Amino acid sequence: MPTLIGSVQRALRLLEAAGAHSEGAPAKQLAREAGLPLPTAYHLLRTLTHEGYLRRESGVFLLGDAAGRLAGGGLQQKRRIMILDSLAHFREVVGAPVYFAVFRAGEIEVVGVSDTPEMPAVREWADFRATGHAHAIGQCLLAQLDEQTRRDYYARHPVEAITPYTVRDLRALEQRIAAMGRMQPVIERQEYVLGSVCAAIPITAGDTAATMAISLPLDQQDRLLYVVDRLRSEVGALLSSLSFSISI
Structure with a gap:
């Protein structure tokens, strides 16, 4: 050795x-x-x-090229650590699990999650990538896309109810998206998993659709608007540390 x-x-x-x-x-x-x-x-x-x-x-x-890839991998790892550190900081600020996700290469990608045993994140029981219609992260990302890109996504991942509260069909989902205000938070209650409420905020990151989100147990839903407003107030600081993560 x-x-x-x-x-x-x-x-x-x-x-x-x-x-x-x-x-x-x-x-x-x-x-x-x-x-x-x-x-x-x-x-x-x-x-x-x-x-x-x-x-x-x-x-x-x-x-050579391999050395460049090695250096790039180190840079990506450094970026990922910075993202997770930032998410952990804002988790403590808002008092809830914090998620950062992007829409990339036609799919929903959760880049990072920060939670604790006392504040656990939502368990991914159904593939986040395939159920964008059913959770706040996905709805927030889909709302930032043009109609054709959304329809390409729906063709791969059909809209279907996964809980009794999930949006029922594509028409209802598109109506909901059309009614969303620009840069307004998206709120979802028990649509992805029973017993949880979630909210997501659209993030401006160049041409890439991105979002920050939080989740809470259903019995804490009265805190949801306060928590998401607290997160929105931190968005400017978040962008300085998270916008680069699109390249991960």
């Missing part, structure tokens, strides 16, 4: 050295900057090139 860890450390030093030269650098220079014997550097450079982390052009080594 120590030998393997040492090899990884040496390889990373070579990648760091190569990354410092936008136009590439020869093996001898990279070995010197990484503090490695030349034979060791040659062996690792060949391996890194074979795996796509480096590429060799005209006698110099440059970062």
Whole structure:
């Protein structure tokens, strides 16, 4: 194991050295900057090139596509951590589970959820992506789409009742969407799961439909409007930390 860890450390030093030269650098220079014997550097450079982390052009080594993907993955992970930290902060502010979701590539995607054992999130008993008509998150996202995009979604995920309170059919859902005020919260009571009420707020994030949402147990529904208003008052601060997450 120590030998393997040492090899990884040496390889990373070579990648760091190569990354410092936008136009590439020869093996001898990279070995010197990484503090490695030349034979060791040659062996690792060949391996890194074979795996796509480096590429060799005209006698110099440059970062390859795999290194770019590695860096991008690290950036995405950092973004996701920032999102979850932000959601946790606002969960404490509003005193309820907080959700962040987007409509991407034709589907509803819940990017992050923050809850606690004392404030549990709604259990996903029916696929959130396929039941957008039945929950506040989905209704809020669908209301931000053009009619054709919505109909494409309905063609894949037909409107059907999943509780006694779910909107009954496509016509009724479209009538509800048409009546929604721009940038107004969407409220849903027991339409997705019995015993829960939810509210979602549309978020402006470039061309992407996005939403922040909260949920409460049915016996706390008298708090719903207060909680969602508290969340709306924080939207400006939320955007500064969450708008980048569309690229996740």
